[in-house]
C-alpha cells in the first residue's frame with residue numbers, strides 16, 4: 001500500500017495543479033511551504049500557520065541536528081509532536097546549510113565534516129546520516145543529501161559537483177529504504193548547463209524517487225538565468241511526480257516558476273522580511289517603518305482578510321515596529337504568509353479553470369514599482 005500519492009488534477013500550458021496525499025494530510029499543489037527552521041515558523045503559532053492556508057511546512061535538518069538534536073526530538077515523540085504541527089513536514093537534507101552556515105567545512109566523497117555555527121562542536125553529515133536524522137525527526141518528505149556548488153563556478157566544477165550529488169542520491173535512496181507513508185525526493189543539480197541538468201535528471205530518474213527537486217538555483221544567479229533554466233529543466237523530470245524548486249522566492253519568482261511546471265516551493269522571504277517590516281501585497285511592497293505610514297489609518301491592503309489587515313492600521317504597525325514590540329513581526333509575518341498562500345490558491349484555481357495566463361497578466365498589472 002503506497003500511502004502516499006501525487007494526483008495531477010489539471011494542466012494549463014506548463015502549469016499544473018494537483019494533490020500530494022500523505023498519511024498526515026493532503027498538500028494542494030502548486031504549494032508554498034513556510035520555513036520552520038528551528039521547529040517554529042518564527043513569530044507564528046502552528047495554528048496560525050495553518051490559518052494562512054499552509055498544508056505543509058519545511059524543517060531544517062542542519063539546525064535541528066545541532067540544536068536540540070535529532071535523537072532528543074525522537075525521544076520526545078518526533079518533530080510533529082515537538083512543535084505541535086500534525087500536518088506534513090518536508091525536511092531538507094542539511095548539506096546546503098552546512099555550506100552556507102557552518103565553519104571549517106571539509107567535503108569528501110564520504111560527506112561533509114563541519115563545526116557548528118552555534119557552539120563550534122564538530123559534526124559529520126553523510127547521505128546515510130542525513131537519512132537517519134530525517135527519520136528521527138519523523139519528516140514526511142525527506143530530501144536526498146546533495147551538494148549545491150558555490151557560484152561562480154566553472155562548468156567542470158559544476159559537472160564534478162553534480163556527479164558527486166548523483167552518487168549521494170543513490171546512497172540516500174539505499175539508506176532511506178522502503179518507508180510506506182514517507183516520500184524521498186531527489187535533487188537535480190547541473191548549474192545553468194542544460195546538458196548537465198539533463199544528465200542529472202536521467203541519473204535521478206534511473207534511481208527512482210517519489211518527487212524531484214530542482215536544486216542549485218536561487219543562489220544569486222538572478223531571475224532571468226533562473227527562468228532560463230526553468231524553461232527546460234522541469235521538462236527533464238517525470239511529469240507524474242512532484243517538482244520542487246528549492247529556496248524560491250519573491251512573488252513574481254513563484255508565479256514564473258509555476259508557469260514553467262514547478263509544483264512546490266519554500267522560502268524564508270515572507271517570514272524573514274515580515275520581521276523587518278516589509279509587507280508584500282498584490283500592488284507591491286510596503287516598508288511599514290517608513291515615516292510616511294505614521295498617520296495612515298488604512299490597513300496594509302484593504303482587500304486582505306488577514307488579522308493585520310482586518311484589525312490594524314498602517315499607523316499602528318508603523319508604531320509597533322518603531323517601538324520594537326513583539327506584535328510587529330507577528331502581524332506582518334502573518335500577513336505575508338497569508339498573501340503568499342493567496343497567490344498559490346489563485347494559481348491553483350486559475351490552472352483548474354484554464355485561465356492561468358489571464359491570472360498572471362492581472363498579477364503583473366497590479367504591481368506598482370517600489371513602495372506603495
Ligand SMILES: O=c1[nH]cnc2cc3nc(NCc4cccs4)[nH]c3cc12
Nearest residue numbers: 096146148187215216217218219246247
Ligand atoms: O541545491 C540545493 N540543494 C539543497 N538545498 C537547497 C536550498 C536552497 N535555497 C536556495 N535559495 C534560498 C537561500 C537560502 C539561503 C541562502 S540562498 N537555493 C537552494 C538550493 C538548494
Ligand SMILES: [Zn+2]
Nearest residue numbers: 304306309335
Ligand atoms: Zn493582510
